[in-house]
Amino acid sequence: MRRYSILALAVAALALGQPSAHAADWGNLKGRFIYDGKAPTEKKIDTSKEPMCSKHNVVDESIVVGDDGGLANVVVYISTKGKIKVNPEYESSAKDKVVLDNHGCRFQPHVLPMRVTQTLEIKNSDPFSHNSNVSPFGDTPQNPLLSPDAEFPYKFHKAQKVPVPISCNIHPWMKGYVVVKENPYIGVSDKDGNFEIKDLPAQELEFTVWHENQGYLTAKSGWKKGAFKMKIKKGDNDLGEIKVDPKLVAPKS
Incomplete structure (x- = not known):
């Protein structure tokens, strides 16, 4: 009996001393989109026919570039085919x-x-x-x-x-x-061009990048129709700075 008690205690101690297996299953992805050129002049919308709107500084939001070149409103989402494993942390907001x-x-x-x-x-x-x-x-x-x-x-x-x-x-x-x-794995770049997608399954995934002016954003060589594959590892994964050619996000004429 004593032998089994010692064995049980040893197993319990081992379990407490190791991180949860689930902790190894998830990773975060971040990156920053940079407008690779002179920032376009902010275009003010003519609201003179709508006096209730005239007091607001209404501008064209189809392209938003921050003071340090960050490109806002770039969308990054999983486009891997099939069902994607979702971290239980997202269940409460589903x-x-x-x-x-x-x-x-x-x-x-x-x-x-x-x-x-x-x-x-x-x-x-x-x-x-x-x-x-x-x-x-x-x-x-x-x-x-x-x-x-x-x-x-x-x-x-x-x-x-x-x-x-x-x-x-x-x-x-x-x-x-x-x-x-x-x-829930959708990222949208903020005013500084930064995005982050948290608690992704640690596996190879395909992502697609999109911007409203031209659609799929092929910002890097090898991205076909804005899509790229990446092996997500446990912890933090960083795409770094992605420089975007202004022609790729210019409004369609």
Whole structure:
């Protein structure tokens, strides 16, 4: 009996002394997109016909470059075929509401990532009406008219291959995008060009990079239609700085 007790204690001590097997299954991916040229001049939107919007500094958000050259609103998402293992940490938010706000005569955020299991809550924080035209591919379109402080829940029934445009017909400069995927692994670069996707499965994955002006962003040699493969290892993985040729994100003429 004593021999079995000692063995049990030894096994317990070994288990406590080692990290969870699950900890070895996940890694993070980060990177920074750099506009490789002189930053474009910020284009102010003419809102003179909409006096309620004139007090806001409304600018064209189709290309946003920070003071140090960071390129904002670049989307990075998994495009590996088949079902992707998802870290249990994401389970608590799998059915959350995610908010897209009509505020200051623009959509905030400009690019919104979400899972197909979540609900898109479109709201209007402005003191006047907006509409929000959502037309996903192969899914139910909606175009709710939102009075001040109104909210409209929208449920996607299928993931979308590319980001879904959303617009306001009343204020035609208002445009945004919703990135709808089966899994939560979506990164959007911030005002400094940085993005991070956390708790990815540690395995080889394919990622796709996208920007609203030209679509798939082939920023590096070997990226076909914006896609690249990478072996995600445990812990931190860094793409480093990705320099983007201005022609690749220029508005289509």
